Amino acid sequence: MADEKSAIQSAAPSSPTHSKEYAIGDSEAVVFDDDDAHEVFKKNTDGVNFRTVGWVRASVIFLKVIFATGVLGIPSAMYSLGAVGGALSVIGWGALNTYTAVVQGDFRNSHPGCHSIADMARVLGGPVLKELTGGLFIIAYVLCTGSGILGVSIGLNALSTHAACSVWWSFLATVVVMATASVRTFHKVGWLTWAGFASIFTAVLIVVIGVTTRDRPASAPSSGPYDFGYHAIAHPTFVAGMTASATIFVSSAGTSAFLPVISEMRQPKDYRKALFTCMAIVNAAYLSFSLVVYKWCGKWVSNPSLGSAGPVIKKVAYGIGLVGLIVSACLYLHVASKYLFVRILRNSKHLQANTVVHWSVWLSCTFGLASLSFILAEAIPIFSYLLALTGSICFAPLAIMLPGWLWIHDHGSWRRGGVAKMAAYYLHFLMIAIGAFLCVGGTYGTVMEIKAAYANGSVGSAFACADNSNSIAH
Known part of the structure; x- marks a missing residue:
């Protein structure tokens, strides 16, 4: 009977087997699924166990990735778009970014060998598209890290009333961010x-x-009369409007950073719970905070917005928020480094083993990308423009165009379905067109704004020691 049972089992189609294994953490009991043959990280105990993140912790990681430097740039973007246009932009981009995050997560969970957005691109267009997407992903999060480093340097300048050269503050921020991001899981x-x-x-x-x-x-x-600059409906130029739109878009567009986190979740299928928790909090906070600050500050809103309530509140805000700015930059650097690390060591024994090669590659990734982020932060020392440039060049393709293509790839049969399915199918082509427009238009607008800022002297030269927090009179 035992032999007969074994023969039947071996002949039957393979199906995942499950064993219950409970872990403590994130205040939730977790059931592990033993079928992780296609996952990048295996649930082993011999080396580094990366698969330890529950959905509650994942939602907080997502929150910190999204609710970071973006919220500091939205109020100034409101001035260009007006209260109504700005609010609609926050709601619209927030909803679209939430949807594309769902598409990315669903695609990843139906193709569990995908660790990053670049792996998904390989499914769509082979090795060439994978490498192009991977390069764009690294550039995106290096720029994000740069914006975080710039934010920390502004905070340190504000707290110290510019007690040291801004470049030294940025260097100190880079060292701290690099050290914290080097934690492996x-x-x-x-x-x-x-x-x-x-x-x-x-x-x-x-x-x-x-x-x-x-x-x-x-x-x-x-004292005296002044132009407050508050508009319910504004009439921006194409350049100003595109730059503001790109700034608001990028504030919730970093959803491609969620994908490497899924690969380290105990239960990847819990991704949607973490996503919806994160995006509901983020979009509600963005809308309420930015509208209030713009209503009370008008065109006099500071950039970043933490300096909008006067010098005393500015010091208090930066003193409290400095940890958040550091952690944001840390996460951005960790995400970029983890992609490069997995790209180099994937399917190697060194990926999860505590070997010299493992540590050498990991630390080289974090140190190398941190150095590049520092250089970019000093080369483009305008906080909002750095954010807008990241949104238009990198996240428009990663967070709009590619997810539209991912959905089309997995729903090809819908183009011959009913009216509703056909409409949904072709609307995803519209997503690709919107992403392309934002990529070209946003990049053009931001470059023109940066050029004008250098020309009119509103920003100093690259690697300048000047105060970047407006804490001292110039």
């Missing part, structure tokens, strides 16, 4: 995200409350 980095999210959320809330207590904006003339 998202689970261990994850505990920082709780403190980071609480830090930046509290800092922004303090500024929101602070601006409502002033008779006039902190940056406005101290």
Whole structure:
């Protein structure tokens, strides 16, 4: 009977077997699925166990990736678009970015060998598209890391009233970010995200409350009449409108960073729970915070917005929010480094083993990309423009165009379905067109704005020591 049973089992189609294995963490009991043959990281105990993230911790990691430097640039973008246009932009881009994040997660879970957006691109267009997408992914998060480093240097300048050269503050920020990002697993980095999210959320809330207590904006003339600059409906130029739209878009577009986290989740199928929790909080906070700050500051809103409530509140906000800014840059650098690390060591014994090769590759990735981020942060020392450039060049293809193509790839039969299915199918081609327009138009607009800023002297030269926090009179 035993032999007969074995023969039947071997002849039957292979199906995943499950064993219950409970782990403590994230305040949730977790059931492990033993069928991880296609996953990048295996649930082993011989080396580094990357598969330790529960959905609660994943949602906080997602929150910290999204709710970071983006929230500091939205209020100034509101001035270009007006309150109504800005609010619609926050809602529209937030909804679209949430949907494309669902598409990416669903595609990843139906193709579990995909660790990153570049692996998904390989499914669509082979090795060439994979390498192009991978390069774009690294550039995106190196630029994001640069914006985080720039934000930290602004905070240090604000707290010290420009006690040292801005380049030295950026270098110090880079060292701290590089050290924290060198922790190898998202689970261990994850505990920082709780403190980071609480830090930046509290800092922004303090500024929101602070601006409502002033008779006039902190940056406005101290006496006499002045142009407040608040508009419900604004009429921006193409360049200003595209730059503002790209800034708001990028504030919730970093969803491709969620994919490497899924590969380290105990239950990848819990991804949607983490995603919806994150995006609901982020979009509600973006909309409420940015509208209040713009309503009370008008065109006098600071960039980043933590300086909008005067020098005292500015120091308090940066003092509290500094941890959040550091953790944001840490996560961006970790995501970029993890992609490169897996790209180099995938299917190698060194991927999860504590070998010299493992550590050498990992630290080379973090140190190398951190150095590049520092250079870019100093070369483009304008916070909002750095964000907008990241959104238009990198995230328009990664967060709109590619997800549209992913959906079309997995739903090819819909083009011959009913009217509703056909409409859905061809609307995803429209997504690709929207992404292409934002990529070209946003990049053009941002480059023109950067060029104008250098020409009119509103920003200093690259690697300048000048105060970038407006804490001292120029």
